[in-house]
Amino acid sequence: MIQIIPLVRTFVNSDFSGSERNWREELSRMSIPISVKNDVLLTKTLHSLINDGRVSCELGEELHTNASLPGLTALAMMIKKSRFGDSIFFNENLHVNTTNVCTLACRFCAFRKGPRHRDAYSLTPEEFVSRIEPFEGKIDEVHAVGGLHPDWNIDHYSEIYRITKQRFPGISIKSLTAVEVKHIASKSGLGVLETLTILRDSGLDSLPGGGAEILVDTIRDRICMGKEKSSEYLEIHGIAHELGIPTNCTMLFGTIETIQDRITHLNKLREQQDSSGGFQCFVPYPFLKDNTRLPEARLASGEEVIRVISISRIMLDNIPHIKAYRMNIGDHLSTIAINSGADDIDGTVGHEEIMHVAGSTTSLNYDSYKLGNLIDSAGQNPVKRDSTYTRFEPLEIKPKREGKLLPIIGQ
Numbered sequence: 001m002i003q004i005i006p007l008v009r010t011f012v013n014s015d016f017s018g019s020e021r022n023w024r025e026e027l028s029r030m031s032i033p034i035s036v037k038n039d040v041l042l043t044k045t046l047h048s049l050i051n052d053g054r055v056s057c058e059l060g061e062e063l064h065t066n067a068s069l070p071g072l073t074a075l076a077m078m079i080k081k082s083r084f085g086d087s088i089f090f091n092e093n094l095h096v097n098t099t100n101v102c103t104l105a106c107r108f109c110a111f112r113k114g115p116r117h118r119d120a121y122s123l124t125p126e127e128f129v130s131r132i133e134p135f136e137g138k139i140d141e142v143h144a145v146g147g148l149h150p151d152w153n154i155d156h157y158s159e160i161y162r163i164t165k166q167r168f169p170g171i172s173i174k175s176l177t178a179v180e181v182k183h184i185a186s187k188s189g190l191g192v193l194e195t196l197t198i199l200r201d202s203g204l205d206s207l208p209g210g211g212a213e214i215l216v217d218t219i220r221d222r223i224c225m226g227k228e229k230s231s232e233y234l235e236i237h238g239i240a241h242e243l244g245i246p247t248n249c250t251m252l253f254g255t256i257e258t259i260q261d262r263i264t265h266l267n268k269l270r271e272q273q274d275s276s277g278g279f280q281c282f283v284p285y286p287f288l289k290d291n292t293r294l295p296e297a298r299l300a301s302g303e304e305v306i307r308v309i310s311i312s313r314i315m316l317d318n319i320p321h322i323k324a325y326r327m328n329i330g331d332h333l334s335t336i337a338i339n340s341g342a343d344d345i346d347g348t349v350g351h352e353e354i355m356h357v358a359g360s361t362t363s364l365n366y367d368s369y370k371l372g373n374l375i376d377s378a379g380q381n382p383v384k385r386d387s388t389y390t391r392f393e394p395l396e397i398k399p400k401r402e403g404k405l406l407p408i409i410g411q
Contacts, residue, residue, distance in 0.1 A: 024050055027082040035071040036078070042071045045314060049079065054270075055315050060263040064311050069303060076310035076341025083320065084343045087394070088380040090371045091387060093141035093174075093347035096131045098123050098160065102147025103183075106224040107294045108213075108255055108287055115150065122149060125159045129167050136168065138367075141347065141387040144175040145210055154188040154198055161203030172387035173203050177211035178236040179228045192239050200245055206388055207240055209248030209283065214257045215265045223255050223294065234272045241278025246388050249279050249319070253308055254286040254300035262308065266315045273318045280389055281321035281344060284308050285328040302333055306340050313341030321389065335378040345375060372397060 028050045036042045041062060045055055055063070063072060099122040100113045113120040123131070132142055142164065149156075161173055176184075176199070185195040196204075213220060215230040228236070237247050249269050253262055273279045286300040286308075300308070313322045323344040324337035334345055348366050366374075372382040372395045384393040 023079070023082040024052060027078060030078055030082060033071075033074040033078070035068065035074045039068065039071045041067055042075050046075060046078070049314070049317065054317060057263050057267050060266065060311060060315050061259055063314065064259045064263065064307065069307060069310075072307060072310045072314075073340035076313040077339060079313050080322070080341050080343050086379075086381045087343065087383045088338050088375045088378075089321070089344045089383050089385045089389070089392070090368070090375070091141055091347040091385050092139045092368060093143055093349060093387070094132060094135050094139045095143045095349055096123075096128060098128065098144055098146035098157075099149045099152075100147055101149050103150050104148055104179075104224070104226045106227065108223055108252070108297075110293060113147075122152075123160075125156070125163045128160050129163055132164065132168060132171070139348070140170060141172045141174055142168075143208055144173065145177050145180065145208060148180065148183040152184070152187065154184050154190065154195060157184060157199060157204075158202040161199065165203035172205045174206045174208050174387055175204055176207055177209075178207070178233045179211050181207075181236050182228050182232060192236055193243075196236075196240055196243055196245060200243055204245065206245060206280075207237065207247035209237070209250045209279075209281075212250045212265070212269075213252045214255070214261050215268045216257065216261045219255070219257050219261055230268065234268060237278070238272060238276040241276035246278050246280050248281045248283055248323075250283045250285065251308075251312075252285060252287055254289075254304070255294055255297045257298075262311075263315070266312060270316055270318055273316075277318075279319045281323050282312055282316055282319050283323040283325050284312055285325045288328065302336075305329055305333055306336055309337045310341045331374060335374065338375065338378050338380055345371065347371075368395070 027046075032043075032046070036046060045059060045063065047053075048055060048059075099120075101115050101120050101122055102109075102113070128144070132139075144160075157176075161175070164171065164173060181192060181195060184199075185192050188195065190198075211227065212233055213224055213227070215233060217230050220227060220230065237249065240247050249272075251262070251265050257265075269279065269282065286305050287294070287297055289297050289299055309322060309324065316322065321344050322342045323346055324334040324342035326334045326346050327349060329337065334342075338345060348368065348371065368384060375382040376397045382395045382397070384395060385391065
């Protein structure tokens, strides 16, 4: 039996943030695993990173295609350790979806419902708050995304955020995909800048970055016709960064994209980060297939999921955190991923629909202690963080004291 107890120290803006720390210098001092040292391709990549270089798209494709998985994960783990040591981050959060009604019909989406569907729902601001109430005192973030509701403009979302902040001032609101922002702006007759300014002032703290899919428009036109263009996704996040709203960024892989498309996607994200600097974390997740959606999808194997996570850590030199999204890939792959370059395992979640409707079977019955156990079982150190990676609380795992047994008479 083990017990997890928080250490007394809570760190604010420490080296855990991964942005100020000179990770390249730290990387240059690390011992090189044999699986990296004996591989010409991986050694070339390591030297490029140490010398302030950037892994080119051509080299990224070669790594994705030809690098041995043990060597690739070892190199990604070196980079992760140079930034964060043995720390793996998580937070105490709750997912609340505002609505599953959507004017789009993306081919990969199992969540979307038409407005007359028997399972369609649209939360009022009061209903949204009521979903959070059972978790009061147990979470510090609510993650809220949904469909593109045909009737909702900025007033509905502003009221949701205003009431939520009024009722739970200590909870950070991470909400809205880029296409939701675009839809709200259009329904309200506003520009994106004005829309995000109003929503920020109403209580919006950050954007979760969902909806990137693959930032190649020929792919988007086939799997999510009607969504924002790749340039719009990046522009919306750039405007958020200018307003001081941090965001994550994502990638959905294992649909119909090629390796080249994946590398193009990663390159566009790091170029945007060079420009606006507000991406906190990259979240890659594979498409979960059933028998009705996107039958031509090239599904990612478990090995490919780990390869993508490792490649992401190697290529995204300017985005601090890489997440193993447990809700999507499950506990087993998550523990492998945090030994393959990922440094974050998401949060307690509490309630989740989008991934589970699509086929995820990951348990939702997790608190900080269970997540800490999971991280510790993978040989890493659990660190609880806040929503925006500014406060950190390491957790210490200690064996529980076993009670003394009474002596048995006759022994």
